[in-house]
Amino acid sequence: MSEEGKRLAELAKRRGFFFPSASVYGGAAGFYTYGPQGASLKRNLEDAWRDRFVFREGHMELEGPDVMPEAVFEASGHLDGFDDMIVECPECGESHRADHLVEDATALEEVEALPLDEVQDLIADHDLTCPNCGTALAGEPVEQFNLMFATNIGPGSSSPGYLRPETAQGIFVEFPQLKEYARNQLPFGVAQIGKAYRNEISPRKSLIRVREFTQAELEHFVDPETDSPDLAPVEDVELTLYPASEQTDDDGEHVTMTVGEAVERGVVGNEWIAYYLGRAKTWFERIGVDMERFRYRQHLGGELAHYASECWDAEAELGGDWVEITGFGDRADYDLKKHAEHSGEDFSVFKQYDEPKVVEKPTVDPEMGYLGPEFGGTAGEIADALETLAEKNPQSFEGDEVTVELDDEAFTVPVEKTGFSVEEVKETGEHVTPQVIEPSFGVGRLVYTVVAHALERDEVDGEERTYLSLPPEMAPTTVGVFPLMDKDGLGERAHEVAADLREAGMAVTYDDSGAIGRRYRRQDEIGTPYCVTVDYDTLEDDTVTVRERDTTAQTRVPVDELSETLQELRDGDRSLDDA
């Protein structure tokens, strides 16, 4: 593990940010518990996310269930798509995607859709070998590995359910209801913060790859024809970009430009994605991501998910590696179309025109009294075929007779018996299946990044000091209150000060244990931005010392101005020098 990773894991456990779950029973790989500091930091982060991506964007928030029925994931493609066929080499032990091996060696496609034993036979038939060591794979079992956790809904196994592998589907499946709440007006956005579950083969690197994690996802539904974002608020935001073209170039490097330039020069193709890259960059900065260790990386063609046309990741540098902390994707209309198809429900929005359009609409009204006796049982089908033909190819009705084909058989009908006519119809609008722009944040990875990027070391009075330079808004505790010594009534006075600050809504810790310096260091390690010390002068003139974490600078503040001063300091409306 990197030096940073080790220090972080040690601090995170010792101070209560996060640690592996249920370790008294040996634990389970890929599950983490957020301790008191971590839970608080995570919640602050989620609140800041909500503030930025729900409230300030005017979007809606939703909370769906973690368990959903099988049909949802049949439609979304996760049942197949998250399902891998694995074959293991008996010699070297490497695991391989069985379907990929077969596809590479044959002209077959979509091998994934075949049953396991058939794939196993194909491996034997084509004498496929291990790509790693060349050992024959014939006869080796092909096993299914699904990344989704399966469960049963209710007693028995007749109603399979799955823990959702992404929160997004919980929004998509409710679209027909959500569009009502949006009064059928595009564009609108729906956000959700919640757990997602993936039974990863190999969880790694602390909070970075886990089996249960929190996502903060926004699904922004837009009409690609007419909607475009207002780029004005973000056009001057500077972005560090790593476009696909730079990644494939040997001398490729990060490029810096504003959102406006990125759109103008086509570096970011989708304006909505560009908008969110800008908004998110400012937000990442706000929550304490180090912008020297941050970039936006475009997905390469082969990396794109099956539904996506353009995708950018926000990446943070952690212990020497670049780690994805957020994805910005264009899911097009893929998900809504799939759910419409599988459920038979309406996943479109009716968009009314400014002015109704008058269009000429060819229609038929076949004379069944003629078709019936003439064609017998096929009459109904012929009538349907005439209707389809009238819509698609009205010219066919220009002669005396019209011919439709059904199962390679031609049926000819006199036009006068079809009731063909062209009517003027008023169309007031059209049905549109929205495109979806999806910024998807990994909350656990953000927590990890924020702590990693805040981890600092310096020297105070010749002693080494570790502290977390968290933004005050993110810090689990805003202020620590200490009596200089726990006697002569200082403790009592300090308790009063602490109680008043809590009453004012601040996150306060009280500590009277050990030397004052020790107490400062305790708070430093959990990133508490301010400490207040009650001393003998307090008893005389009702002022206290406020000490700032990063600089260790101190200033005296009257007790009756304390909560106001601290809140202004926290919100950045005042600096310690002014106070």
Add this chain to the structure above:
RNA sequence: GCGCUGGUGGUCUAGUGGUAGGACAUGAGCUUCCCAAGCUCAUAGCCCGGGUUCAAUUCCCGGCCAGCGCACCA
């Protein structure tokens, strides 16, 4: 999932075929008028299961967990 390395108080670690020592942290007390000071005392540990042995934290096997590499990451 495979391979390598490892697993000793809350944390970091020393050590051992006869059940363990330190440092830091924590708690109580003394001391101390602003940055991990000092003194006294206290709390607290050999990942789990099986085997070998009179005896296993130590050796062997299996498991679990962690880190790293590979694979995987629609």
